[in-house]
Amino acid sequence: xxxxxxxxxxxxxxxxxxxxxxxxxxxxxxxxxxxxxxxxxxxxxxxxxxxxxxxxxxxxxxxxxxxxxxxxxxxxxxxxxxxxxxxxxxxxxxxxxxxxxxxxxxx
DNA sequence: GCGCTTATCGCAC
DNA sequence: GTGCGATAAGCGC
Numbered sequence: 380x381x382x383x384x385x386x387x388x389x390x391x392x393x394x395x396x397x398x399x400x401x402x403x404x405x406x407x408x409x410x411x412x413x414x415x416x417x418x419x420x421x422x423x424x425x426x427x428x429x430x431x432x433x434x435x436x437x438x439x440x441x442x443x444x445x446x447x448x449x450x451x452x453x454x455x456x457x458x459x460x461x462x463x464x465x466x467x468x469x470x471x472x473x474x475x476x477x478x479x480x481x482x483x484x485x486x
Numbered sequence: 487g488c489g490c491t492t493a494t495c496g497c498a499c
Numbered sequence: 500g501t502g503c504g505a506t507a508a509g510c511g512c
Contacts, residue, residue: 383496402506406495413495418505423497437506444505454505 383409384420388430390483391421397465398481399473401438408483422447433457434464440476442468 386409394400402414421432422444437443442461446453458468467474 381496406506411495412493412507413497414506415494415504416496416506419495419497419503422505432505435505438508442505447505449505 380425383411383413383416384423387417387420388426391430391432391435393483394431394434394481397479399434399436399461399466399476399479400481400483401436402443403438404480404482405435408485418444433460436473436476440473440480442471442473 387405390405390408391400402417405417406412406414417435421430421435424430424432433445435443442454442457443449444454445457448454454471458471461473462468466479473479
């Protein structure tokens with residue numbers, strides 16, 4: 380496990396329930412520009428139940444992808460999980476995205 | 487306003 | 500060493 384992945388998971392674990400973050404937020408918080416790399420890391424997800432990869436969405440508020448798929452039943456399940464946390468999703472996108480979006484302190 | 491292309495970085499094989 | 504990816508942002512039409 381590389382330091383980046385470790386940091387990514389660490390930040391993800393800091394995201395409180397009912398909140399979501401974006402790949403950009405994670406990458407920016409880590410000081411890297413590898414937005415796509417973040418997706419790779421989350422997809423590898425070594426601690427699935429402990430790493431809320433389903434709380435990570437695209438910068439547009441869209442779900443983005445889940446379980447290595449950009450669309451499919453997995454995505455709908457992800458949406459269901461988020462909705463279960465109190466997040467409203469419609470048409471595959473998060474409603475009040477700005478309200479549920481969780482950003483990390485830049486220090 | 488919508489769509490497409492380019493740029494970037496890390497991870498896996 | 501090379502290829503791929505769950506993105507983001509910018510430019511063009």
